[in-house]
Amino acid sequence: MAECIVVTSGKGGVGKTTTTANLGMALALNGSKVAVVDADIGLRNLDVILGLENRIVYDLVHVIEGECRLKQALIRDKRVENLFLLPAAQTRDKNAVTPAQMRELVNQIKAEGYDYVIVDCPAGIEQGFKNAVAGADKAIIVTTPEVSAIRDADRIIGMVEAAELPEPQLIINRYRPRMVASGDMMNKEDILEILSIPLLGIVPDHEEIIISANRGAPVVLDEKSLVGEAYRRIGRRLKGEPDVPMLEFPVNTGFWSTLKKLMGLSAREVA
Amino acid sequence: MIEFISRIFGRTQGAAPGSKDTAKQRLKFLLIHDQVDLSPAQLEQMKAELIKVIAKYVEIDESDTAVRLERSDGQIALVSSIPVRRVVEREVASLPKEVANNTKIVEPVVVVEEVAHSA
Numbered sequence: 001m002a003e004c005i006v007v008t009s010g011k012g013g014v015g016k017t018t019t020t021a022n023l024g025m026a027l028a029l030n031g032s033k034v035a036v037v038d039a040d041i042g043l044r045n046l047d048v049i050l051g052l053e054n055r056i057v058y059d060l061v062h063v064i065e066g067e068c069r070l071k072q073a074l075i076r077d078k079r080v081e082n083l084f085l086l087p088a089a090q091t092r093d094k095n096a097v098t099p100a101q102m103r104e105l106v107n108q109i110k111a112e113g114y115d116y117v118i119v120d121c122p123a124g125i126e127q128g129f130k131n132a133v134a135g136a137d138k139a140i141i142v143t144t145p146e147v148s149a150i151r152d153a154d155r156i157i158g159m160v161e162a163a164e165l166p167e168p169q170l171i172i173n174r175y176r177p178r179m180v181a182s183g184d185m186m187n188k189e190d191i192l193e194i195l196s197i198p199l200l201g202i203v204p205d206h207e208e209i210i211i212s213a214n215r216g217a218p219v220v221l222d223e224k225s226l227v228g229e230a231y232r233r234i235g236r237r238l239k240g241e242p243d244v245p246m247l248e249f250p251v252n253t254g255f256w257s258t259l260k261k262l263m264g265l266s267a268r269e270v271a
Numbered sequence: 272m273i274e275f276i277s278r279i280f281g282r283t284q285g286a287a288p289g290s291k292d293t294a295k296q297r298l299k300f301l302l303i304h305d306q307v308d309l310s311p312a313q314l315e316q317m318k319a320e321l322i323k324v325i326a327k328y329v330e331i332d333e334s335d336t337a338v339r340l341e342r343s344d345g346q347i348a349l350v351s352s353i354p355v356r357r358v359v360e361r362e363v364a365s366l367p368k369e370v371a372n373n374t375k376i377v378e379p380v381v382v383v384e385e386v387a388h389s390a
Contacts, residue, residue: 154302182289
C-alpha cells in the first residue's frame with residue numbers, strides 16, 4: 001500500500017529539503033520504491049540537493065497540464081535503485097497548481113507501483129502548503145531547537161490537524177549536543193513538552209550536511225556518517241520497524257577531547 | 272585568557288545558567304498568546320476585573336494574586352491563585368447566626384480555578 005508523506009515546517013531554512021532528500025534516499029536504500037516530489041513551485045531546490053539538476057526536462061506543472069506523461073518527468077537516480085525525483089517548475093508560481101490537481105498527481109504516482117511518495121513542502125502556510133498537504137496521508141514536521149522554528153512548527157501542527165491528517169511526527173534537526181549539554185540549547189524533552197507530538201528522530205548539526213549539499217550527494221549515501229545514520233534510522237522507523245533506538249550523541253567535555261577539538265583533531269565529532 | 276583556559280577545561284556544569292530556559296519560557300508565552308489571541312494588556316485587564324468581582328464576595332489578599340494562562344497538551348487553561356483572607360461582612364450577615372459566627376473568619380485559602388479552552 002503506497003503512502004504519501006509531506007515534509008513540512010512552517011518556517012523556512014530548517015532543513016525540509018535536506019530531510020526529504022535523505023529520507024527518500026534512506027527508504028530507497030532500504031528496498032522501497034520512492035518518488036520524492038518538489039512542491040516548492042518557483043523555488044525548486046530538491047533537484048540540487050539530490051544532484052539531479054542537470055537531468056530535468058519536464059516538471060510537475062508539465063505533468064499536471066498534460067504536456068508530458070508522468071513517466072517522462074520522473075528522473076531516475078543513478079546511485080540508488082528505485083529512487084525517483086519529480087522536480088518543481090522553476091518559472092511558474094504556486095497558483096499554477098490546485099490542491100485537487102496535486103491529489104490527482106499523487107494518486108497517479110501511487111498507481112505506478114511506488115511504496116512512498118515524499119512531498120517537499122514549501123515554507124509558509126498559504127497556497128503552497130495547501131497544495132503539498134492535499135495528497136498526503138500523513139505529515140512529518142521538521143523543526144530546529146530554536147524559539148522561532150518551534151513556534152512555527154506549533155502553528156503547522158494545528159494546520160495539519162485541520163487538514164484532517166493523522167497526528168504528525170517530529171524530526172528535530174540541527175541538534176547540537178554540546179550546546180544542549182551546556183544548557184544553551186533546548187533539549188529533546190523541552191521540545192517534546194511544548195509540541196507534544198511523537199518524535200520520529202533527531203538529526204545532529206554537522207558540516208557534512210553543507211559538504212553533501214555542495215556535492216549534490218545526500219549524506220545518507222555515506223555509510224560512515226553519523227548524520228546519515230540518523231536518517232537511516234528515521235527511515236526504518238517510518239517503515240514500521242519496532243524499537244529502532246534513538247541515536248546517542250555523547251559529549252566529551254574533558255580536557256583531552258576539548259584540546260583535540262581546539263586543535264581540529266576530532267573533525268568527525270558532532271558540534 | 273581566562274576564557275581560553277575555561278574553554279580548555281570545559282565549562283563547569285550549572286555554574287552559569289544556560290539560555291535554553293529563557294528560550295523555553297519565551298516560547299511557552301508566545302504559543303499561549305498565539306493561540307488565544309489575547310494580548311498581555313488584555314490579560315491584565317481581565318485579571319483586574321476578576322479580582323474586583325471576587326472581592327465583592329470574599330476579602331482577598333491583592334498583593335499575592337496570580338492570574339495567568341497555562342498550556343499543556345495543546346489545551347489552554349486560565350489558572351488563578353487568589354488567597355482569601357475572610358468572607359466579607361455583608362455575605363456573612365445574611366447567614367444564620369451560629370453559622371455566621373463560625374464562618375466570620377476563614378483561614379486563608381487558595382482558589383485555583385481552571386477553565387479549559389480547547390485548542
